[in-house]
Amino acid sequence: MENSSIELDPSLKLAIAMALAHSRRRQGLPPSATTTTAHHDDSRTKFGDNSVADAIKWKNKAKQRKGEILKLKEDLQIAEEGMQHDLFPQNISCKCYFYDNLGQLSPSHGSYQDRINDVFHRRFLRQVRLAERKKRRLNGLLVQSYISDSAVENELEQLKASVDFLVELCETSSPTGAEEANFKNRSHQAADFILAALKDLSLGGKLDETTKSIVSCLIMRLMQMMCNGSQNDESVLYSFRIYVQHLMRELGGDPYIGQHIVLAVSQRISMAAESLLFMDPFDNAFPKMHSSIYLMIQLIEFLISDYLLSWSTRRDFDSKLLEDWVTSVFHAGKALELLETRNAVYILYMERVTGELTRLLGRDPFPRMLKPDTLGRLFG
Structure with a gap:
């Protein structure tokens, strides 16, 4: 009876509750985790502990998300500022090796x-x-x-x-x-x-x-x-x-533009040879004309050596255009022969070009593309 009277004593219940509250405050727990009544049992205490842990966890997650948002804002600002910069800065080098083998066979x-x-x-x-x-x-x-x-x-x-x-x-x-x-x-x-x-x-x-x-x-x-x-x-x-010569050489990789380059350049060589024939060697324009002829002969050699065989494998290869520029190249060689007494180097360069051209045209499928009279002039 005495034990049951102690359990039912309201003052004892209040003392126990106050002691629990004081103990929790000393442990650093928030006041909301405590209670002022004696009806809180062990299960209610565990539930309060879990709620505090969850609150701390979500607070940390919120801080992490805020940090990520700030980082994204900084990245966006850097990207927007970068868009204002020159897309082709002076200190960046060509990445495609376009000018490799400049002036080299x-x-x-x-x-x-x-x-x-x-x-x-x-x-x-x-x-x-x-x-x-x-x-x-x-x-x-x-x-x-x-x-x-x-x-x-x-x-x-x-x-x-x-x-x-x-x-x-x-x-x-x-x-x-x-x-x-x-x-x-x-x-x-x-x-x-x-x-x-x-x-x-x-x-x-x-x-x-x-x-x-x-x-x-x-x-x-x-x-x-x-x-x-x-x-x-x-x-x-x-x-x-x-x-500029190298640009034309690279553009010549396409058979349409490449064949037209050879045709135009070979025709220009013929005209230049005729001009040199009547030009005073002491004229100021003579050195430039001399170097121009060399650059043009060299360009034809590059195009023939680099692309002639690959041109022939293209479905859109123009055999009629092939006939035209092959004839024009040999005409240019004949025109340069007139300058032999002035400068025999032209002929040596051109003979190297026509020799390589003849060698390649003797391979398939070129004999089937050229007319018999053209083949006769080449191999006769």
């Missing part, structure tokens, strides 16, 4: 396109040029569209914009000094656009007179700069012409 010349890793730069440049031309057309400066087919029109727009950009770059930039890295990056991208557009047009069977006109304009303007230079300083003029 390399029969095993490989394609640079597999090693390009500047995709975003190229895409940016292409979109800027296309947007510029479309804007000009909408403003009425380009009244007539090339063709009604929108897909073909886009390819022609890309081709024309790339040609204009490349020629403008060569006319206003220098491949030496502070502008070298900038020139290399942008020129190889423009050349890549031209090759890609020609490939798409060729596969679609859309190589028409408009395309031929654009390609002919490109070849003539580049050949003019290779032979006569541009507004660059005379001290770097010859190196600039070497770079």
Whole structure:
């Protein structure tokens, strides 16, 4: 009876509750975890402990999430600031090996396109040029569209914009000094656009007179700069012409533009040989004319050695154009023979070219592509 009376004594229950509360405060637990009544048993105590642990856990998670959000905001700010920087900084080098073997003969010349890793730069440049031309057309400066087919029109727009950009770059930039890295990056991208557009047009069977006109304009303007230079300083003029020669060499990887380059250059050699025949050797223009003939002969040798066999494997290879430029190359050799008394080096260079050309044309499938009389002049 005495024990039961103790259990039912309200004052004892209050004392026990106060002791529990005091003990919890000394242990560092929040006051809410304690109770002021004696009805809290062991299970209620465990539940309070779990609630405190959960609160601490979620508070830590909230701090982590806040830190992640702040980090993302910092990354976003850095990215936005980076977009304002020059996409082609002066200290970045050409990543596609476009100018490897500059001025050197390399029969095993490989394609640079597999090693390009500047995709975003190229895409940016292409979109800027296309947007510029479309804007000009909408403003009425380009009244007539090339063709009604929108897909073909886009390819022609890309081709024309790339040609204009490349020629403008060569006319206003220098491949030496502070502008070298900038020139290399942008020129190889423009050349890549031209090759890609020609490939798409060729596969679609859309190589028409408009395309031929654009390609002919490109070849003539580049050949003019290779032979006569541009507004660059005379001290770097010859190196600039070497770079232009290399651009034409790389563009010649496409059989359509490559064969047209050989045809145009060989015709230019014939005209230059005739001009030299009547030119005073002491004329100030004579040294430049001499180096131009050498660069043109060397360019033909590069194109024949690098690409002739690969051209013949293309489905769109033009055998009629092959006939034209092969005949023109041999005519250029005959024209240079007239200069033998002045400079026999021309003939030696040209004989090396025609000898390599004859050797390659003796292999399949070229004998089936050429007319019998042409083959007779080659092997007769």
